[in-house]
Amino acid sequence: MLTKILFTFAAIKVCSAIGCDQPGFSKCICGDIEFRGKVQYVLNCTDVGFTNASVLSQLPPQIQVLIFTGNNIPELPWNVFGTKNSNEQLTEVDMSNNNIREIRGKTYHRVPNVERLILNHNQISTIFEGKIQQHPRVFSNFESLEELHLTDAFADNSPEDIAAVLHNIFINSDLSRLKKLHLEQNEISHFTDPRLFCDLRDLMDLHLGTNKLSGIDFMVDCLKHLRFIDLEANAIKQLSLRDLSILDSLPDRNQNLTVDLSNNPLSCGCDIQDFFNWLKRTRVTIRNKDKLKCQNDLQGNDQSLVELKQVDCPRTVKVGVPVSQCPTESNHTVTFLAIALAVCLAMHVYTHRVKLQEKFLKPVLHSVSNKVQYTSVGKQETQEIGV
Numbered sequence: 001m002l003t004k005i006l007f008t009f010a011a012i013k014v015c016s017a018i019g020c021d022q023p024g025f026s027k028c029i030c031g032d033i034e035f036r037g038k039v040q041y042v043l044n045c046t047d048v049g050f051t052n053a054s055v056l057s058q059l060p061p062q063i064q065v066l067i068f069t070g071n072n073i074p075e076l077p078w079n080v081f082g083t084k085n086s087n088e089q090l091t092e093v094d095m096s097n098n099n100i101r102e103i104r105g106k107t108y109h110r111v112p113n114v115e116r117l118i119l120n121h122n123q124i125s126t127i128f129e130g131k132i133q134q135h136p137r138v139f140s141n142f143e144s145l146e147e148l149h150l151t152d153a154f155a156d157n158s159p160e161d162i163a164a165v166l167h168n169i170f171i172n173s174d175l176s177r178l179k180k181l182h183l184e185q186n187e188i189s190h191f192t193d194p195r196l197f198c199d200l201r202d203l204m205d206l207h208l209g210t211n212k213l214s215g216i217d218f219m220v221d222c223l224k225h226l227r228f229i230d231l232e233a234n235a236i237k238q239l240s241l242r243d244l245s246i247l248d249s250l251p252d253r254n255q256n257l258t259v260d261l262s263n264n265p266l267s268c269g270c271d272i273q274d275f276f277n278w279l280k281r282t283r284v285t286i287r288n289k290d291k292l293k294c295q296n297d298l299q300g301n302d303q304s305l306v307e308l309k310q311v312d313c314p315r316t317v318k319v320g321v322p323v324s325q326c327p328t329e330s331n332h333t334v335t336f337l338a339i340a341l342a343v344c345l346a347m348h349v350y351t352h353r354v355k356l357q358e359k360f361l362k363p364v365l366h367s368v369s370n371k372v373q374y375t376s377v378g379k380q381e382t383q384e385i386g387v
C-alpha cells in the first residue's frame with residue numbers, strides 16, 4: 001500500500017518535470033525527478049539554444065541540480081547566478097558542452113553548497129589573454145566542491161598554458177575539500193610544477209587518462225588521501241626508477257594506491273626493464289595488470305607484459321639479473337675511467353719503480369711464499385678430512 005502511494009507520488013513528480021513554468025526557462029525541463037539515487041529539484045536546459053547566460057541570474061530558489069548543457073555560451077559573465085538568490089540547496093552544476101571560452105574570475109558566486117561542478121567539453125582558452133591568470137580565484141566560491149570535471153575542457157593550448165592555469169586555480173581557489181579531479185582528454189604532455197596538485201589536500205582520485213604524459217612528473221606524496229591515479233591511454237613507453245619511486249612512496253607509508261596504466265605504448269624492449277621488474281614486486285595495485293600490453297618493435301605486434309618471462313635486452317641477460325647491468329651509456333664512461341686509472345697507475349709505478357720495489361715488492365714476495373706454504377698445508381688437511 002505504502003509503496004503504491006510512494007510510486008504514484010514519484011510518477012506525479014516525474015510528470016511534473018516536463019516543461020518548466022519558471023520565468024525564462026520555458027524551453028527547459030524542471031521539477032523533482034530521481035537524480036543520483038534521490039528525488040531532487042532538477043532544472044534541465046539541454047540543447048535549448050541559449051546564446052548567453054543571462055537567464056541563469058534568476059534560478060528557481062528550490063533548485064538542487066542545474067543541468068545547462070549543449071548551448072552556445074562563449075563567455076560566462078560575472079555573477080552568473082545573480083546576486084539575489086543564495087542557492088543554498090544547489091549541489092550540482094553541469095555546464096558541459098557550451099562552447100565556453102572565457103570564465104571570468106568572479107563568475108561563480110552564491111554556490112556555497114555545490115559539491116560537483118562539470119565543465120567538460122568546452123573551449124576554455126582565456127589563458128591566451130592571460131585572463132584566468134588575472135582572475136585565478138575562479139572557483140574560490142565553491143566552498144564545498146568535492147568533484148571538478150574538466151574533461152576536454154580547454155581549447156587546444158600548449159601544455160604549459162594549461163598547466164599554468166591549473167596551477168593558479170589550485171593555489172588561489174581554495175579547493176582543499178576536492179576529492180575527485182578529472183582532467184582527461186586535454187592533450188597534457190607534462191606539468192611544469194611538480195607540486196601542482198599539492199594544494200588539493202583531500203584529493204582521492206586523479207583522472208589524467210587520454211592525455212600525452214610520458215612519465216610521472218608530479219608529486220603525490222603530498223597527498224595524504226590519494227588512492228587512485230588514472231593514466232590510461234597516455235604516451236608512456238616506460239617508467240623510470242624515479243617515476244616508480246614516486247608511486248611506491250604511498251604504499252611505503254601504508255597508503256593504498258591503485259594506478260591504471262592500460263593502453264599506453266609500453267615498450268617490450270630493454271628500456272622497460274625497470275618497470276617490468278617493478279611490476280612483480282610493487283605494492284601499488286595496477287588495475288588490469290594482466291591486460292597490460294607492450295609493443296614489440298621487432299615483430300611489430302603487442303605482447304602481454306606479464307607473460308614476458310624476461311625483458312629482451314640486446315645483450316643476453318640472465319633472468320633475475322638486476323637492471324643496472326643492462327647496457328647503458330655509463331658503461332662506456334666506467335670503462336674509459338678504468339683504462340685511464342690503469343694507465344696512470346702504470347706510469348706511477350714505472351717512474352717510482354726502484355723505491356716501490358724496496359718498499360713493497362720484497363715484503364710481498366715474502367708473504368706470498370709464506371702463503372703458498374700455508375695453502376698447501378691447508379689443502380692436504382682438507383683432502384685428509386675428505387677421505
Ligand SMILES: *[C@@H]1O[C@H](CO)[C@@H](O)[C@H](O)[C@H]1NC(C)=O
Pocket residue numbers: 029033035042044045046067
Ligand atoms: C536533460 O534533458 C535532456 C534532453 O531533454 C535529456 O536527454 C536528459 O536525459 C536530461 N537529463 C536528466 C538528468 O534528466
Ligand SMILES: *[C@@H]1O[C@H](CO)[C@@H](O)[C@H](O)[C@H]1NC(C)=O
Pocket residue numbers: 050051052053054
Ligand atoms: C541573451 O539571450 C536572450 C535570449 O535567450 C536574449 O533575449 C537577450 O537579448 C540576450 N542578451 C544579450 C546581452 O545578448
Ligand SMILES: *[C@@H]1O[C@H](CO)[C@@H](O)[C@H](O)[C@H]1NC(C)=O
Pocket residue numbers: 254255256
Ligand atoms: C589497503 O588495502 C588492504 C587490502 O586491500 C586493506 O586490508 C587495508 O586496510 C588497506 N589500507 C588502507 C589504509 O586503506
Ligand SMILES: *[C@@H]1O[C@H](CO)[C@@H](O)[C@H](O)[C@H]1NC(C)=O
Pocket residue numbers: 327328331332
Ligand atoms: C659493458 O660492460 C661490460 C663489462 O663490464 C662489457 O662486457 C660490455 O660489452 C659493455 N657494454 C657496452 C655497451 O659497452
